Amino acid sequence: MSEAFFHEDMRWFMQNRVDWPGLLRLQGRAPESAAEEKGTYVAILETADQVCRSLAEQSRQHWHEEAELVDGEVKVPPHIAQGYEQLRQAGLLCLPISPTYGGYGLPFLINTFYLEMLARANSSLMTIVGLQTGVAGDIERYGSEEIKQRYLPKLTSGEWQGSMDLTEPNAGSDLGSIVTRVTEEQGRFFVDGEKIFITNGGSQVHLVLARDAATFQKTRGTTTGLSLVLVPAFLPDGTRNRMRVTKVERKMGLHGSPTCAVEFDHAEGFILGRPGQGFRAMLDLMNSARLGVAAQALGVGEAAFQEALAYAKQRIQFDAPIIQQPLVKSMLTQMSINLQAARALLYRTAALVDRLEAIRNFLAQAPSESQEELRQELGLLRQIVQLLTPLCKYYATEISNDVTRKAVQVHGGIGYMASSPVAQFHCDSIITTIYEGTSEIQASFALKEMSRGSLFTLFDQIVSEVQTLRGAYPEESQRIEELVEKWIRGSLPSLLADPRYALLNAKRLAEMVIDVVAAVELLHQANRSEGKRLAARSFLDRRSLAIEMGARRIQSGDVRRLSRYDKILGIDLDTPAAAT
């Protein structure tokens, strides 16, 4: 692994694409301290770089070791426990949490970099750390002061870990089907039910999505009436709560990360936020988790790419390194460009999250009559972040699946061996397009956001940004504008005709929008080096054709395509599946 974990794209982005003084001003801190702040971030990421390097060596060797259930306790493999301890000693946990509760108050962007680096070193360990941070973040935002004082210091110090318990046997993508219930009894709350596929389900602090018993029948099948309940493994008086892990799953990858079934048998919990309003709080956690998974996917993708590149340079066939084979070179180039594009999209989104949070907090404290401009910006930022978040998750994880698979392909037979790091990366990557909402769910979320108007807000932003790039890159700017105006906007009437047809094309549309945003972001970087300029150019060349093709495909059909698919598949929806 030649490339640094704290790599150039991160360094460049934080130096060139973030308005740090503006962010500090919103936080009520001195804008002049921006240079010092950046210096601190760099120092922290350098430390993360060193720790991640040493973790990476460990995790390759021990990748196959599985988390297990031993006497009712979840046990992680030794390399995970030791790696966690190393991170704890370095202080690399819960970076964005406020210093009041033992965190460092770092920007979301910096934490995104860190999670990407950690996933590149050890994707299993990253899930534990990522969840811990997300859970702590949700407690910080929605918990009472008492709850924060009780749980946050132990999460930031690493004594306790966290998990987010959503999925149930009959509630996967469809969270409206949740039947775990929370019952109020004399001002206390108790949880009953079963959760499955819970990442790090052996943790001490569970955030459980449960349906209020009082309105159970009325709200069943919907996402209203859900509460987010903090269920600790140990109650404040030190006794064990009535919950247990019943199973640790065996999986295709992520072996070091325990995936658990958890049973709640009248376990006491504490409601975060307001009862029945838990879905909102859960969405916050999920949105940050989605960007976290995007970072994870990129980390794993980068690890696989570096392996493949190194291998292709040294593997001799036909008297020359295989990287000189045009087809191999082309695979590696595409892997590299796609990773750069996904990264550009993710960092852009993460930086917007920081800006959004800073404005939100600022306005919460500022007098209401002023700041009309900021209020407007906040509204637009919300729309854009809500659209870009599922797009990032969709794109980074799909790219990661593709890059890791190509890395296996570059290695040939040796890549398929159980001991091959690229095979491991591929197995670790596959879950990323599934958990925290599948790619299909992300695309349909994005579609919903677009239909609420965020697509036009995003386009306005993109088109005005392209104007600023026009001087330096006239041809590219014009092409991007044409893609937006002619092809994407031009496809919208066909989609508006029928919601099912729109849904059928949700991924296609998502990709078209992603390509445009990533192209602009790559263009911003084009003056870094000749390689970056050519990457931006190549991305635009390839994706222009893809966008045009996508648009033509959308425009050429309508909802009748779905019934043709029924015929191709030989299914008749009038006949219940059980009868055949």
Next chain:
Amino acid sequence: MKILVTVKRVPDPNATIRVKPDGTGIVTDNLKYVVNPFDEIAIEEALRIKEKGGGAEVVLVSIGAKVAQEQLRTGLAMGADRAILVVAEQDLDPLGVARILQKIVEQEKPDLVLMGKQAIDDDANQTGQMLAALLQWPQATFASKKESLESEAEKNGLPGIQMANGKAQVVREVDGGLETIEVPLPAVVTVDLRLNIPRYASLPGIMKARKKELKEIPVAELGIDVTPKLRVLRLEPPPKRKAGRKVSSVQELVHLLHTEAKVI
């Protein structure tokens, strides 16, 4: 006990160094800078003496442009107590550096000066020896230790340099083995690669370092002549490696080694 540790800002040893076409120096665009790895070992050793050897104040000193603050902050984040930066924008040679350090030693009066045995940029390996001579202090160069870097002693963070009764016991790396010597304090000790594995700066350490004292002293204030006596005439990259040649038999190989390469 006070320990003064020298810290030099150098290009990242992992970076690919390119020589300027006119040979006057190296290309510094986009070059990443770090603490000289030998100095990092010196900082680590000072911190271990402080932590495990009964306390000490660890003071860092660097000489160079203002940006060298970054490297001093790194050392402070590792755990050093305070830092001094002698601001000097001009080129300096080892004797100039030793003269500046001599002044700082006279001001700070440390019991021990710990230095990397050399910096990885110009590999001079002279400053420590020159400083000891200027101060007329004893010196122990190339400090190492008997225990391996995988040993328990290393895992427990024990110092390799033993300080007791106003003396420092130093294990030195010499040709063909290790030599143990004792020097009375104050002394100058330069450290080698196998003395310890330096810690990295933890996040709490990085945060604390922001509040630690970092004093700047313009070199002119020291009132000494630091005009270099040494001039770099030209830098040249090493010659590119040429492709090898395949031969068809051992006999041919031996023949060519004898007649062409003239090595046997």
